[in-house]
Amino acid sequence: MVKPAISLDQSGPWKKLFDTALDAMLIVNDQGYYVAANPAACALLELPQQALIGRRAADFSLSQADFAAVWQQILAMGEGRSEQQLRLDSGVIKAVEFSATAHIYPNHHLSVLRDITDRKQAKAERDALARQLQQWVINSAEKLQLTEAELRSQQQRTDSILNSLECVVWSVDPTTLATIYVNAAAEALYGYSPEAFVADANLWFSCVHPEDMPLLIADINVLPQVGKTDREYRILRADGEMRWVRGQARLVYDAAGQPLRIDGTTLDISELKRVELVLKDSQTTQQAILEAIPDLLMRVNGDGQILDLISGGEIILYGPIAAHDRQSVYVSFPEPLADQRMHYIRLALDTGKRQRYEHAIELNGELHYEESRVVPLTDTEVLVIVRDITERKKAELTQGELTQKLQLVNAELNRLATIDGLTQMANRRSFDQALDLEWQRARRQRKTLALILCDIDYFKPYNDNYGHLAGDDCLRQVAEALNTAVRRPGDLAARYGGEEFVLLLPDTDLEGALQVVEQIQTTMADRSLEHEFSEISSVLTLSFGLVCHCPSVKEHSPRELIHRADLALYQAKAKGRNCYVVSAHPPEATWP
Secondary structure, three states: OOOOOOOOOOOOHHHHHHHHOOOEEEEEEOOOEEEEEOHHHHHHHOOOHHHHOOOEHHHOEOOOOOHHHHHHHHHHHOEEEEEEEEEOOOOOEEEEEEEEEEEEEOOEEEEEEEEOHHHHHHHHHHHHHHHHHHHHHHHHHHHHHHHHHHHHHHHHHHHHHHHHOOOEEEEEOOOOOOEEEEOOHHHHHHOOOHHHHHHOOOHHHHOEOOOOHHHHHHHHHHHHHHOEEEEEEEEEOOOOOEEEEEEEEEEEEOOOOOEEEEEEEEEEOHHHHHHHHHHHHOHHHHHHHHHOOOOEEEEEEOOOEEEEEEEOOOOOOOOOOOOOOOEEOOOOOOHHHHHHHHHHHHHHHHHOOOEEEEEEEEEOOEEEEEEEEEEEOOOOEEEEEEEEOHHHHHHHHHHHHHHHHHHHHHHHHHHHHOEOOOOOOEOHHHHHHHHHHHHHHHHHHOOOEEEEEEEEOOHHHHHHHHOHHHHHHHHHHHHHHHHHHOOOOOOEEEEEEOOEEEEEEEOOOHHHHHHHHHHHHHHHHHHOOEOOOOOOOOEOOEEEEEEEEOOOOOOOOOHHHHHHHHHHHHHHHHOOOOOEEEEOOOOOEEEO
16 A cells, blocks of 8 residues: 655755755655655656655556566665666656665655656767768778779789880889889890889999980989970890880879879880881881881871881771872871871971870770871881870779779868868867968968957856757857858868857958957847856857967967967956957957
């Protein structure tokens, strides 16, 4: 049988503590029935005290455990603690922290319930966000791994292609000339393994014919100015044999415009050199040698008439062309490309120098690339040597696409690292980077830099009474008000920490900074966010600390600027809040 509600001492400290406690407190008898409840318990369980008397915790608990056994265990141990879910008579489910202290006086026990519904919900939301972020990171990592795998696969394909080439492909450091990469063709041409070139940066020069060394040194010296070089010279192989080669080099720069490496190719042109000599002596010998070359070779005169056409079979970029029959370069060839070819033919004849160019051509719906070299033979004839470079171009395009994808992933990661997740404005890290940059700029240009620290007045009471969700919404609205006040490209509004914000205004004097503060105050007044728990106003207000400073050459760090703004904010709070204080010399001024 349930006993009636007990009567507590109406004047004692126990009764005052019981009634004014923020946590729900209930007095329970030995059988587990409520015999007294404070106002907080009535509010939590949404029932008047009369309706709670005679009820048990089991009447509200969603747990399937045997309540009587659990209660007797608590009485035996003297205390108990757990988290539970309660279903109220209205159907509402609340999460609570339950604690019980047995025998606070004979046959009566204290049960305390603390509503943790909001906290549980917030934790669940945080956990959900954490899982989403973790999944995003996992997905990003998987995509990055796939990208890296594709890059490795592409690199392997590229290495396979490069190692299948007859020419030597190499890359060296622009400063030390140490070898970064060289393909397998180096051993066939020089007689030294690729590893030997990587191990010894001077091996390249030791292979150059002494008479041609000054030419190569001159090319290296002018490379930073011209960007690329193209040179024919002689080398001496490891076995002492002399070879003619054509070396092409290009200086590659990084995103910052600094020299990154020198890429180049070295092609054995000994056969071509011998061909040039043989061509002068014997047409028969010339034809035999040319047929051994896999590239397409055309002897063309200054009028664009093809005098001879020889192909080793690897160049299949054209329709049928009758060999040994004079015909124009415009036959079976697109007019724009024929015009381009004639331009380089005339240029080679006019200058007496070799010419080289690349172009694309569409055949049977597919895009092909070719490289043409135009070699003057006489004053009226040239040799046009055409090489298919389609596979090399495709490899370059694929490599560029993969690099772009990786850059996009890195850009997104960098964006997430500089944005505050709650307010979607710049975070502390982003602000610190911007402050260092603008400080150095103001120091160089002798410009004034304004810094405003802003703090929400009595935010803790607001957060405690309106709840964390309302507090988060309050922070977002303040962030919106600050963002509307900074309109120039160089201005920055950021969350500094907690309820504190910061505005960085480059090239701004005190008058301009005060206009920004007053605009924020006007915006907040127009929004009129209710704050019944503020000690100075019925609506939400802000306090500001301002500093405007033109750094001298001797000032290397902006930390003193932050300290002065923080001190001004502290003084604004000390003077009653809802105002701003300007840090200046002489002492600060205060405005409401």
